[in-house]
Amino acid sequence: MSNPDPTELSPVSPRISPTASPRLAALAKAVLEGGTKARSSLRRRLVGELLAKAPRDYQTEIDVAVERIIVDALSTSFPSYAIKGEEAVGNRNAKDGAPIIYIDPIDGTTNFAWGIPHFGMTISIVEDAEIVAGVVYDAMLDELFSAELGGGSYLNGERIRCVSSKGIEDVLVGAGLPIPGQLKAVPEEIYFSALKRLMATTAGVRRLGSAALSIAYVACGRLDGFFEDGLSLHDYAASALLVREAGGEVTAFNGGPVTANGDVLAGNRVLHPWLVEGFQA
Ligand code: IPD
Ligand code: CA
């Protein structure tokens, strides 16, 4: 008998907050549907099978197919919402002030394209310039992270919280390793010195390959902190909400609000100020 599809065994509601709104449930259902497609399509792809949207920025046919599944699942349920998907499969505008659905169908496409089973799938809703709901799904581990503003953060239906790390020697921090041209907020020397400081002082640095999942890992304590420059809202919105609702902080590298540069620094409350210090010239 073939392995059962985990999403068939797991209806949505026990996997999100008991107080979740119908719209969070709709995001969860859509991302689980997309996950079935992604999970069954993972394999090493050769470079000739990939579309390079820009140097080192790849797209597979599955990024597009998954975004299509998510758009089809959500567009009729949210007819007045704008849609901004990374692959622009069903993007649409809406009235000024309408909520916006952000979709990153596969966050970690490089991992996915090389057959590495670690990538996230993420959907969020931004309303009145605030992130109000979001899901991040690890299709390979069948882990569904979800959060709603004021409603807490959940992993497969269990409440999650950031861990308050103790000494700097005992923290594990995730970070992006930028490709050329990615850094927007700080010069290379500053970014690399922040990384070196982590290597010299912490338990270790992890570059896992999906910013969305790495930030979600801060929300559940698998990482104590994470930073990367040059991210987009579709990458980080859902997981930033997860961290905040799990008691952590998400800011720009200077400790202020995240800007269009997409420099995102997430951490538990104890570690976050120390990580910000690493970016002071
Ligand atoms: C990328 C992943 C990766 C990060 C890149 C992102 P994509 O998203 O999050 O971990 O380092 O900056 O662009 O392109 O795979 O959706
Ligand atoms: Ca992404």
Ligand code: CA
């Ligand atoms: Ca993507």
